[in-house]
Amino acid sequence: MNQGKTALEAWLQQVESGTEAVPGGSFLPGIGQAASHRARREDDLEWANIAVRVYELSSRAGDSERDSVLRKAMNLRAWFICKRGSTPGDPVLDRDIILRWFYKELRYSFDEVLRLIAAWKQTGLPLSERLALNDLRELRAIKNRLDPVRQLFDCGGSPDDSDLQRWLDVRDQLP
Numbered sequence: 001m002n003q004g005k006t007a008l009e010a011w012l013q014q015v016e017s018g019t020e021a022v023p024g025g026s027f028l029p030g031i032g033q034a035a036s037h038r039a040r041r042e043d044d045l046e047w048a049n050i051a052v053r054v055y056e057l058s059s060r061a062g063d064s065e066r067d068s069v070l071r072k073a074m075n076l077r078a079w080f081i082c083k084r085g086s087t088p089g090d091p092v093l094d095r096d097i098i099l100r101w102f103y104k105e106l107r108y109s110f111d112e113v114l115r116l117i118a119a120w121k122q123t124g125l126p127l128s129e130r131l132a133l134n135d136l137r138e139l140r141a142i143k144n145r146l147d148p149v150r151q152l153f154d155c156g157g158s159p160d161d162s163d164l165q166r167w168l169d170v171r172d173q174l175p
Contacts, residue, residue, distance in 0.1 A: 005046055008035070012053055028058035029069050036076050048080050048092045067105075071144055074098050078148035082155035095158060098148050102164075105145055107138055110166065117173050136175055142167075143174035 008031075014020035032054035039047035055073035059066045080092050087093040108116065116139055120131045127136075150168055152158035 005035075005050055008050055009046075012050065012057070015057060016053070022057065022060070028054055029065055029072075032058060032069060032072065036072065039076065040079065043083070045080065045084075045092060048076055051076055052092055067141060067144075070101065070105075071147070074101055074145075074148040075151070078151035082151060095152055098152060099158070099161075099164070102145050102149050102167075106142065108142075110163075113139065113142065113170065113174075117170065120175060121173075139174050143171055146171045146174075 011020070015022055032051050035047050035051035035054060038044065039051055052073045055069040055076075058069045059073075074097075077092055077095075077098055081095050081098075084093060086095040088096065091097075116131060116135050120127075120136065120139065122130050131139075146167060149158065149164060150171065153164070153168060158164065
């Protein structure tokens, strides 16, 4: 980060092209977060592009924080789309990247989620008997993944989509 975006961009190109090995360890999300912070502070799309690429690289490197880093990339995209508008094909400003990611990561149908929400809200039983821990975690993950989608809806950066709207309508019911 101290060497600037030109040096970081050159390093990313080498890693992405395979001429340099993908580094292990947990420093990739930190680089992504620092680049994301600069992108927002300086309103700099180049820094945003670097941050998104580092987050995506981290998610492919088998990082245990895969969901977290992808969500950070999507939140950064949503932030810039709300400021600048959506640009199809742009690696940061294309709203469809966020929407495709949301649907791709879903492990349950909408109806299954409604059933799980009802079970979770059921009173009189201990939580461990209402819902399996994996189901509870997945419901929370869906709620988290809806954050960038909601950002798009709130700023008018998302198309009218009744399916997405119903997901947003149940967001506050998710754990």
